[in-house]
Amino acid sequence: MREELDDLQIFLSTRWAILLNLHAEMFRTNTVEDILQVLIVFCVESLELDFALLFPERHTLLRVLPVLVVLATSSEKESESLYKRVKINRLLNVFKRHYLILNHMGTIRAEHDDFSIRFASAMDQMIRLKSSDGVDNDWSRDIKGNMYDIVVEGFQLLSRWTGRIWEQCAWKFSRPIPDSQQNPTTCFDYEKVHCDTLVSEALWETIHMEVQDFVQDKLDTMLRTTFRKKKDLSRILSDMRTLSADWMANTSKADPEQHSHQETEEMRQNTFYPRPVAPTAAQIHCLQFLICELVSGGNLRKPGGLFGNSGSGIPVEDLKQLETFFYKLSFFLHILDYTATIGTLTDLGFLWFREFYLESSRVIQFPIECSLPWMLVDHVIESQDAGLLESILIPFDLYNDSAQHALTSLKQRFLYDEIEAEVDLCFDLLAQKLNEIIFTYYKSCAASTLLDSSFTYACDDGEKYFVKPLRFDAIFKLRRVMVLGRTIDLRSIITQRMNKIFRENIDFLLERFENGDLCGVVELQQLLDILELTHQSISRFLELDSYSLMLSEMQENLSLVSYSSRVSSQIWSEMQTDFLPNFILCNTTQRFVRSIKGIHHSSHRSSASTGKPYFYCGSHDLTMAYQGLAGLYRDFFGVPHMFAVVKLLGSRSLPAIIRALLDHISSKITGLVPKINALQEALPKSIGLLSFDGGIAGCQKIVHEILTWEAKSEVKTEVLHDLKEIGSALYWMSILDIVLRQIDTTQFMQSAPWLGLVPGNDGQVKHAYSDNTPFTTLLSAATNAVTSSPACPNPSTFLVMSKQAEAASLLYKSNLNSGSVLEYALAFTSAALDRHYSKWSATPKTGFIDITTSKDFYRIFSGLQYSYLEDSINNPSKKQEMLGDSVAWAGCTIMYLLGQQQHFELFDFSYQFLNVAEVESATVSHYQSSERTKSSNFLQCYEGILEAMRKARRLNNHVFSMLRARCPLEDKVACAIKPSGAPVHRMKFMNTVSAFETLPQRAT
Template identity: 60%
Template structure:
């Protein structure tokens, strides 16, 4: 089996070398980079630049070979290639064996890898696309002007049509090169956001250039045929005539072949320099046979082209299939170099003539990107055809355009769906597999439905955000320092509204009508949500409903300028259920009247001083049953949700390395700080870091403010307790518990009034004993009322409880449980790692004199970050692995070693300010953690114990004191 594989490798390598050598010669003749599966490989020092620009040879779209490896294999069989091995670019660093890694410098590896990376080629492709589009349009304008001009100059016409011919050739070359680049990149399994953006734009370049060239196929046909006709006739009537008179005059066999070439393809009727009687003599190559040609749109047939190539091959090779030096090599040839060069140039032009004559088919082939669907990692690794749409590359690209919110990419959002058209064409025409087409069709149906839904969701969110930003108070925005934060960047949805004939698998889809239909449904769903939300709250929510309806109405007005949708009043009446002629009350009016009857009039009391109705503190006898508040999507309220920091933290997580170890003590403070900077490669995410810090700062400010309110409320409660405790018979106990002074019996105030009442009533002349009994009953009521208000809640504990509940849905992303049960010292995706990196960067900037980080953020960052870390159960991890804590430990060890060895302290010079800031931050963090442990002890303390045998016992729970989560009353009770 091994011998067979070796033979197969030798055979494939030999065949590949022959094809590449032939391709090099073809490329040099017509300056083409080849078609999709071709790649230039140098065989001489003249082609070094081609080798460095194409280091990977795509044998198939999902199989790439390193040119260095191929040359190394061929050097055994072809001595000529042995000297070229060092000229070929190296393999990617992960593919080079260790013993060969030393042969290639690291900087060259990075350089060549960057040259071939798809992302680095994007800028070049963008410039080529823009330049070619302008020049092709200019050539088309010249051609249209020529066709509309009567009696135009013949020479000018030839120049215009020749220029059009050159532009078509260049278009073929660009499409071929871009398609090859995509084919090389499709083997990648994971795509970054930059790569997806570049891939979408390059696909749009290919499809736009191909569409532009296909639209003008009938216009450029005459120009191409005339140019090819002139090229062929100039060669067979002029160039060959000169060769017959000079080089091949005494070589009868070769002269006969050249005469056959002229007889086969010469168009003597187009020669206008000779009268008709002299045409016969011109065919034999007379002295004055060279002349001008009348332009005729008559192109040679495929048979003529192949015959001319074969005859040129016979002339050059003389029937020798193993001619030394290659087909057009001048070693051992009796043909002069100039004549050989002319024959070589025309030989390779003939091969391109066939592609140019089949213009539409060539453009279609070059823009065919169906392999992007057929050759994918998931499909090849799982060996199945059906796979989730999230793994399909066309859908990944379309979804990226919608998720990225990039205004420049929105116009290309439908370009990835053209890949499905190409793959369906290949499935039916090339592969002739109906079941494969059915799979593509099923995926397109499913994907396009999801696409329309997500597109309409994006459009609706954009217009809601735009409307909300326009309805903001201008004076409020003017007073803000960051008012531009609430502005909405314009998006180019107008181009999508004009798409009424989208071609997809042979069907024509009116995208505009689909968007309009979907937007009508979304607006109605939004109205339904607003009314459901209002019906689940009290009458005070009418203010919120009014503002949200204003935003929705303004968004409808903005969208109606570009899209024909139902009127807002019609949709509002439908949702209020008063569109029928027999409807005498709307849904909103009925809900308001119901709230007035059941809640407002019974449960609100009037305060004449402030002229307000306020809700009574007395619990109603018959509570109003209301439905639960529906889930609020951000775009159903005011548009995009700009306050969440979860995606920002995810972006910082992606920038961290997969593993982060402990800082080495022998590196010193300077070495540790350098290692930390290498780990925290957030240079391109400075804005993201600033946003996350501001978000954590706001969380910390809110929690600290709640703490201040809690302190004030506790002072008021303490004062009230001191005033009422003697009358109620209460005494403070341990752990803040309130105990009764006497077990059982009544409180002192009740006993006092009862005894007073009994004493007064026992007097025979008591005028009105009933009033004294009433006072005794009121004392009992006051006793119950004041005792009920003794155990008041804590607003800080409420805030911490709800913050912990909000963090529950992020635990899987921000707090991964260790697989072994032990503390994982290399994990880098938990939140404490993110905050640790933010903290050390913040402290490093704060230590600089010119920095104003502390002035703009203050200590609220520590309160917010430590609170999240504590509620996620990561306090121990943070205290063990925080970067600044580790640097402080290294600094302490370094300071002790300096004192013991009596060395100079220049090692710590320059870091005093940063070390002092780290110590201050550690003290502040410890204070925050102490407060959190006192006010919000965790429910379950999970630990890992070790048996005597060394086996771990996972999730050992320890009993804890009663926390705020158990003592807080439930909402609505």
């Protein structure tokens, strides 16, 4: 054992030990130099002339040639002898370093495109030949011979391209840890030669023709001329003919002894017809052996070697024919078994094996980011090249090849297990990224489509909002993908993941809305519209779940008895906690804006999570554009927001919001009762009219004596805020009514011509036709005409269609009788006020109007309005931005519904103050100049509060005019909301205390 270990150590420590021992053993044989030179010449010529069809054969020649050169040039004399036969430049060209495949990509693409065109042309000619009858034999041979040449050239191209990849990988594996990180952007796209029955018959017939032409014609000529007197060589030629000649296809079997020497060359030509019957591998090997024996004379050690013509006695011309046919026979072996040849040429499984990397890097696991197949797939995904996306699965063939090599060649199961684990991970990542690409692309297209075209054209760089077209049709059609022997339905996987992405996106948008205020409803509606259009685009190719079903599922609104959803719950929660307490109304712009002075209630929200980029609008530019548009609606709530609310909630959840808001108004009115009573107790029992004698100053003094609410400032503030919330809720209802009326008008204009409806007086709808609608009449006439025709095979379909038209007409007619949401809200508020009518509206004891009472609500609101206006002038920190115009809406609505409008307009402190100011201003104009100047300066001190009072009066008059138009006091007019969510038309009921109990029952 010790000696064996010593021998092994010596062997391993001795450089070039195998080569030196081989050199010592070989040169004990004579003429070994000639044999080495013949082998070197053979290797060089085979490499230069591409005689090695398969790259493994070429790789063998490349590995053998350096060893042969080293062995043949062990001395200076032998080197000179070798370089006389083989120029050193030829060896340098063979070993020239061209390992970088990037330098060959242009040539490979050009060769690929040129070969594809010529192969398609050859296939077209073969199809035409197959479909033609009685074609010329020469033309048929030319076409099939051209197909044979094209196939051989295709094999050579595949071999050359695979060889380039081998060389690249050999260089890369020798440098596992480069100095700089390289970007793996190399991709390949191989076209396998399509060898079907049409091509295979052409190949076999061409090979049959080549073999028969040589053995029946050329060998026959050699037997008659060169080998006529050489019996040994003639016997070899005869054996070759006997072995491979197809005499069944020959009409005149040739025997050299039966022919006369005086026959001409044309008469000696044999006539045979090529058949698609190729020689076997055994026949080809035997022919090669016989040719070797023929040209070597049975002794391969003779000087000159194979085809050297240094003693065989064969003429140069015949020797050249034998050499050409010999190399063709080597091609025939690969072409006959074209399936195995294609598999060998396109086998790139070696690209996955990287034990050298693991050993050099001293790591136990290969990172997937460094795996070449995944690098190619990831490059296609990141580059989003439209041409490469269709071939994104081609790199997975590397895993198939490497797994086949691991099981069949290496017979290592653990390697297969490692490949399988990596394939599972890569395919999962591929499916994920592929879904993200497809979703991002179609979402960008949807966002670009919905983007306002005027905005796009107005931008200088509007081109960035257009999406570059990509094609995913080929990917959508992949139902059977073979990976490691398993069939994977990629289309089904994409569909499942796409449904998941849609649900995740909807959930993200809803969660984002839940973490914001009510003003973000416009952005939510925009993003959901983009998502819906994206769903429609992808649904043309994939069987996705219904968008409405996914939206209902994410909103937790699948139950048939559920009238609430995440959006409706969030809207109502925001209205309760943030919108009604913190937003103020601007009646001029019809907008609610957030108050900048003091927050009555604070709203606590969690920070919004940052979602994936494709959860917004697809591309970054489109996302920024839509965020800019949504930012225009971020700081207020108005009509655009109400349109979004109506579209998001629909007729199913909107009534729940209306009912909750009305209940909120009712609860606020109930909560106001004790507060109003507290303010009433602080007022004098009798309040008279303001006197004109004291002027503005006297009136102000009298009002201050009446409004002794200093001790109840907190109660007064709470009453103002409660009135602000009631007014905001009522105005919110008025905006909702505007939006619903516009939507109803649009639907009416679309359906009225088909239903035969025309607008009448007082908002009523009249029927232009007494019996049927134009739509049903049209379909009934068509049905009668079709059913009466004897050529109609199945009239039941048209009968069903006519019945469905009648049902549709009834359905649309029932939805046209819609009322006003605002009228319903006013009626509900009036019914809620009727409970407290006796507390806020004192009944005159004498039957006449009591102008001195202080128990009516209008007295409280008058005092609140006066003190509020005065505080807003005297104290700049308490300007109107704190409460806005909602207080006026609430106060005027309550006074109007209680029947106190005229009382308020007659006895309001602000109105009386303005009347006194007008009289005093008119009186000042009659004074002398000195007194006029003094009085004018005095009036200017009150100009601020006077202007505020004028604005308040204009606002009150606007509110009262709207209320008189929508809710006349003669008899309360309102509408009801049906269980389906659609408002019904106006219904009248008496103004009684029990109206709240009976609402919305129609009075008989």
